Amino acid sequence: xxxxxxxxxxxxxxxxxxxxxxxxxxxxxxxxxxxxxxxxxxxxxxxxxxxxxxxxxxxxxxxxxxxxxxxxxxxxxxxxxxxxxxxxxxxxxxxxxxxxxxxxxxxxxxxxxxxxxxxxxxxxxxxxxxxxxxxxxxxxxxxxxxxxxxxxxxxxxxxxxxxxxxxxxxxxxxxxxxxxxxxxxxxxxxxxxxxxxxxxxxxxxxxxxxxxxxxxxxxxxxxxxxxxxxxxxxxxxxxxxxxxxxxxxxxxxxxxxxxxxxxxxxxxxxxxxxxxxxxxxxxxxxxxxxxxxxxxxxxxxxxxxxxxxxxxxxxxxxxxxxxxxxxxxxxxxxxxxxxxxxxxxxxxxxxxxxxxxxxxxxxxxxxxxxxxxxxxxxxxxxxxxxxxxxxxxxxxxxxxxxxxxxxxxxxxxxxxxxxxxxxxxxxxxxxxxxxxxxxxxxxxxxxxxxxxxxxxxxxxxxxxxxxxxxxxxxx
Numbered sequence: 001x002x003x004x005x006x007x008x009x010x011x012x013x014x015x016x017x018x019x020x021x022x023x024x025x026x027x028x029x030x031x032x033x034x035x036x037x038x039x040x041x042x043x044x045x046x047x048x049x050x051x052x053x054x055x056x057x058x059x060x061x062x063x064x065x066x067x068x069x070x071x072x073x074x075x076x077x078x079x080x081x082x083x084x085x086x087x088x089x090x091x092x093x094x095x096x097x098x099x100x101x102x103x104x105x106x107x108x109x110x111x112x113x114x115x116x117x118x119x120x121x122x123x124x125x126x127x128x129x130x131x132x133x134x135x136x137x138x139x140x141x142x143x144x145x146x147x148x149x150x151x152x153x154x155x156x157x158x159x160x161x162x163x164x165x166x167x168x169x170x171x172x173x174x175x176x177x178x179x180x181x182x183x184x185x186x187x188x189x190x191x192x193x194x195x196x197x198x199x200x201x202x203x204x205x206x207x208x209x210x211x212x213x214x215x216x217x218x219x220x221x222x223x224x225x226x227x228x229x230x231x232x233x234x235x236x237x238x239x240x241x242x243x244x245x246x247x248x249x250x251x252x253x254x255x256x257x258x259x260x261x262x263x264x265x266x267x268x269x270x271x272x273x274x275x276x277x278x279x280x281x282x283x284x285x286x287x288x289x290x291x292x293x294x295x296x297x298x299x300x301x302x303x304x305x306x307x308x309x310x311x312x313x314x315x316x317x318x319x320x321x322x323x324x325x326x327x328x329x330x331x332x333x334x335x336x337x338x339x340x341x342x343x344x345x346x347x348x349x350x351x352x353x354x355x356x357x358x359x360x361x362x363x364x365x366x367x368x369x370x371x372x373x374x375x376x377x378x379x380x381x382x383x384x385x386x387x388x389x390x391x392x393x394x395x396x397x398x399x400x401x402x403x404x405x406x407x408x409x410x411x412x413x414x415x416x417x418x419x420x421x422x423x424x425x426x427x428x429x430x431x432x433x434x435x436x437x438x439x440x441x442x443x444x445x446x447x448x449x450x451x452x453x454x455x456x457x458x459x460x461x462x463x464x465x466x467x468x469x470x471x472x473x474x475x
Contacts, residue, residue, distance in 0.1 A: 002285070003224050004232040005251045006206070008131065009289045010377050012235075013367050014327040015083040017071060018297050019112050020097045021347045022330055025069025036111045037063045040095050051342040059342045060096040066347070068108075068117035072124050079128060081333060081360070082367030086125065087133040087208055089297055091118065094142055098297070098345075100210065101142030101178055105195040115202075122203045131205035133235060138192050138223070139214040140172040140180045147191070148179050161188050172214070183219045193226050200227065206235030212253065213240060221249035237291060244290055245283040252290035255324060259293045262318055266311040266408060274386035281323055281381040288378065292324040295332055301344050302329075303337040310453050313362055314406055317455050320366045321393070321404045323381050333363045369433065369457070375402040384417040388450060398423040398474060399460055403430065405448055406455035413450040423474050430458040 024030065030044045037044055042061045045051075053059055071086065078086065090099035093107040108115045125132050141148055151158040162179050163170035172178040181188050196207065207227060209215060215223070215238070224236045240253040247253050257280065264270035281287055294315055295302040306312040319326045331348050335356030338344040349355070370376045379393030379402065388407040395401055401421060407413050419441065428441040434456040439446055448458075462471050 002248055003228045005289050006233045006235045009235050009251060012085045012325045013083045014085040014087050014325060015078055016087045016296060016327055016329045018089050018345050019068060019071065019091060020064055020066040021345055022066045023070030023074050023348060024065040025067055025073045030065030033065050047347050050346050053342055060098060063097050064347050068113045068121045072121045075124050075128060082364055083328065085131040085133060088135060090135045090137050095144060100137050102137060103142050103144045104146050106198060133206040133208055134199055134204050135210060136207040137210040139211040140178040143177050143179060160185055196226050197230060200230045200234060209238045212238030217249055224250050248285045252286050254293055255290040256293055262315045263305060266306055266315055271387060274383050274389045277322060278383040287323045290324045291327045292319045292322060293327055294319055295329045297345055299344060300340055301336060301338040302332050303335050304339055311408060314408055314455055317366065320370050321376060333360050335359050373402060375400050382420050385415060388413050390417050390448065394421060399462055401460055403458040405450060407450035408453065410452050412452055416445050416447050419444050419446055425470050429461045429463055431461050432456045432458055
């Protein structure tokens with residue numbers, strides 16, 4: 001069974017925020033908030049000190065003071081960039097900075113401003129026609145979780161919610177600090193349902209489901225049914241590090257498969273890149289609402305993975321032109337770098353002197369293009385050439401069709417592509433939206449000239465000559 005996809009999902013440009021590292025709101029600073037962290041075993045750090053990995057994962061107890069007040073304070077920055085959806089990593093009560101080890105799902109952590117800050121954030125976002133997606137961590141909880149502590153004491157009502165062995169219990173990837181829930185238990189289903197509904201009633205616009213492979217298809221379907229039962233206009237996306245096809249019980253997946261293909265292509269190790277994109281499009285029924293990822297809190301940052309700026313911009317270009325919803329990890333738009341966790345979770349740099357302005361302007365431009373061109377949001381995908389890659393974003397309205405091309409090589413290419421749309425008439429003009437160069441259709445084919453290390457989007461232009469319009473009966 002396919003659930004209805006929210007109408008607004010197709011138009012989304014999402015911005016992922018790790019709350020502790022984004023901004024400290026209400027004119028506060030981490031020193032003023034010291035007690036919030038230290039009374040629960042944490043320690044504070046100055047904003048400009050990069051996070052470092054520590055023994056026994058002690059780095060997860062280092063806090064910089066970012067909160068939901070801070071996210072609300074920076075909505076104007078996000079609107080100027082062009083994003084219209086925020087995805088927050090977990091905000092539940094937890095003793096870690098990442099909050100993937102929930103103590104109590106029903107409480108927004110006071111370190112982030114509590115429920116009052118969440119309500120303010122929602123109010124400001126919705127006033128500005130923006131959306132909010134929360135991170136649902138429902139495969140496991142933290143070892144300090146209120147229900148797990150009752151289970152450890154032998155309370156049968158709660159013990160069945162977890163898997164206990166003679167001398168230990170089951171944790172996510174064997175991690176004792178993350179006891180796994182028994183998702184098949186009715187009490188667990190009711191527990192999770194109550195969490196889902198609580199935040200939906202507060203006004204959130206969707207859920208990102210952590211550890212989608214652990215939840216599995218059936219429980220993912222269960223969650224989606226509960227969310228859609230509340231409203232079909234709520235968005236459900238699953239975290240998956242696999243091929244995205246077949247996960248149509250959710251609205252989409254975090255498409256890390258797309259990410260791996262782009263990175264390997266720009267590094268010169270994926271000569272079938274275009275063919276792989278074509279297959280993924282054909283086999284993934286909800287591809288238009290899957291998330292096109294390039295980096296996240298779980299990966300090295302894009303600027304670290306791809307140091308060459310042109311190749312990085314090419315990857316971003318494809319992130320916005322391939323079918324799917326683009327997701328920007330906070331700071332990537334200004335060129336922030338960072339290695340594996342926790343280095344990829346450094347604080348947002350608000351010193352504009354350190355920003356890569358050219359890169360940020362490129363993001364703003366490509367976001368505006370996506371907003372303007374329906375083919376980039378709703379269009380199908382037709383591969384016209386594998387390498388250098390050329391493809392069409394095909395729409396019901398022929399004049400909205402776009403041709404996307406990219407040449408990552410140091411030499412020019414000139415090639416003829418066939419246009420698989422019999423509505424595109426000979427003599428039709430195409431204009432490159434990036435450099436204004438013109439091309440003309442000849443018998444259903446188009447000759448494209450690509451400069452070294454270049455990319456662009458060709459838009460069909462219907463030129464009317466002396467009141468003659470050859471498209472007058474073509475739609």
